[in-house]
Every structure is written in C-alpha cells, then in structure tokens.
Amino acid sequence: MNKHKFICEYAINASPKMIYPYLTSPSGLEQWFCDKVVINEDRHYNFIWDSNNHFAEMTNHRTNKSVRFIFLDENKKHGPDSSYMDFTIETSELTQEQYLRVIDYSEEDDMEEMSELWDGLIISLREIIGG
Secondary structure, X not given: OOOXXXXXXXXXXXXXXXXXHHHHOHHHHHHHOXXXXXXXXXXXXXXXXXXXXXXXXXXXXXXXXXEEEEEOOOOOOOOOOOOEEEEEEEEOOOOOOXXXXXXXXEOOOOHHHHHHHHHHHHHHHHHHHOO
C-alpha cells in the first residue's frame, strides 16, 4: 500500500520547554495523543489505541525542538518506507509565537480525515497546556 505524507502546523501558546514533554513522555502523550504509552525493555514505545498495540522507535530527538517516531512492523523492525510521525516545535522570528509542525507519513490517504484527526488532537493538547 502506498504511503502519504500529511503536514500541518498549529500555533501553540506555550514555551518549547512546556510543549516538549507532551510529545516525548508516556504520561504526556497519554493526555492528548493515545490511550496509553508504554516504553518496553528494548526502548520501543508501544502506542495503544482501542486496545491495539502500535510499536515505534524514537529515532531522532532534539530536546525542546523535535522528535520522530518510526513505526515498527510485526518483527519490531523498520525499513526505508516505514510509517513515521515527526513533531517539530518552531518559533516565528517575527511574532515569537510557537508552532507545532506535524508530519504524519502513513497509509492513510484521506487528507481531509487526517486534517480533522490532527485538528482534534491539537485542540486536546492546547486545552491541557493552556495555549
């Protein structure tokens, strides 16, 4: 199945230090992103939605800047065309506002549905952060 890249940016009224833990820690992610997150002994993240496990590896991260999760196959491996999610916190040079850029590279091809999904998730994140 073909993969599709969904990219969006959202203004978040909070500092990068405040936003970053919600993008990287199990407790932060559970508050807005998925039902539960467990980091297992091989440092893989297990994102749980509706009792379904989705294993991922945090492959890149820059503290208070960005994080990438690459999703793993049933053998807990990832390849060159694996699905992934990127979260990047950017500051506008002009306004000093914070923006969260989301890249979701997956098999989902309905961009309108993806937009609605991420809009809803970010509304939850803003409510938690207060921004």
